[in-house]
Amino acid sequence: MSNATAITNRLEACFRQVHAERMTGIPILNGKLGVRAVGIAPWNGFWFGVLITPWFMNLVLLPQEADEEIIRSGEKRLFAFPAGPFEFIRGHEDGLGPFWMCSLFSPVFEFEEMETAEATAIAALAGLMEGVQVDEDRDMQRIWQGDLPEAVDLEGEHTAAGQEEAGAAEDAGKAPVAAELSRRKLLTGQLRDSSR
Known part of the structure; x- marks a missing residue:
């Protein structure tokens, strides 16, 4: 199993657990969508891709190495991409560790499947x-x-x-x-x- 596949599996497992344990009955859920990590690949010391859930679609950055920076969840940072700089917000989940996310869609009612x-x-x-x-x-x-x-x-x-x-x-x-x-x-x- 490749590293990208392992990260994809961890990310999906974490947010499937979030879905099952914390999101039941929340009105912003699109029941036509599941949890899927798309295009996870290495980029500038991170694993980078898109995370789709029934309540959001976000760009996601997970550190490739142990992240020793003391950064509180909710803090924001700009990351520069070829298309320009984009603002990400810091998050943390047990079993996944720290990560950065940038919202593409929230909620995700635009999508029928x-x-x-x-x-x-x-x-x-x-x-x-x-x-x-x-x-x-x-x-x-x-x-x-x-x-x-x-x-x-x-x-x-x-x-x-x-x-x-x-x-x-x-x-x-x-x-x-x-x-x-x-x-x-x-x-x-x-x-x-x-x-x-």
């Missing part, structure tokens, strides 16, 4: 780490602009263009990605508030 949530997480990681260069990845630019593969407003109505692109994506065997995704809104968790 795990496949779409995972596709969105993958798109977020790609844009964050690649800096979303227009010349290098035209499809990623379209995702950030809300054009690929499905344009859906948050009230659940599909645009004609979105329906055509969603059909093309399904025909190609690709998972649909939640729409109205601009890079800034997605990576700062502002999508729900600014689009209403």
